[in-house]
Amino acid sequence: DTEVTQTPKHLVMGMTNKKSLKCEQHMGHRAMYWYKQKAKKPPELMFVYSYEKLSINESVPSRFSPECPNSSLLNLHLHALQPEDSALYLCASSQVGTKYGYTFGSGTRLTVV
């Protein structure tokens, strides 16, 4: 079982909805990440949090809003998404300094209708 837990596993939302994706880890990692993965493509980095502060935003549209309330939790708030935002959203965590490698969650399969 993965040590990074993501909920929900599946989400269908309309373009006017507001929803949130959640990610939780209890490994003491102080870096957490959101990635987006389209079918048959590699994961693409969206956001990096280091010590609960946003350190990298890969020019992600503002309809995606990350939040890191504490060292164990990472949220991704979604609002006014487009159908092309449908993808697998992956959360990962690591010790600060990625030479240790990430631990990934199983992802949330998001469909925007």
Added chain:
Amino acid sequence: AQSVSQHNHHVILSEAASLELGCNYSYGGTVNLFWYVQYPGQHLQLLLKYFSGDPLVKGIKGFEAEFIKSKFSFNLRKPSVQWSDTAEYFCAVNVGNTDKLIFGTGTRLQVFP
């Protein structure tokens, strides 16, 4: 910009055949290198990693990889594949002291009994 190339997009092998998947990166400084595997319907799992020391790295499930600095390569090998190795394999690179992990485009491996 940094990039990671995996030239083998789709590899088909019979069980017991030897495997080598190519990975090249474009960055002249210090790098940390990873191979991840994604089994059908499952999350990304770390196979092995390199950040210093012996350039021949052994990972889980009998995989190994060799870092050749002069060739900017980190190829993945396994002497004898099994049907259960059928999966998507991603090479990933972390550059310098950033928290950013860049993934290659992935190689789909199919192993037939």
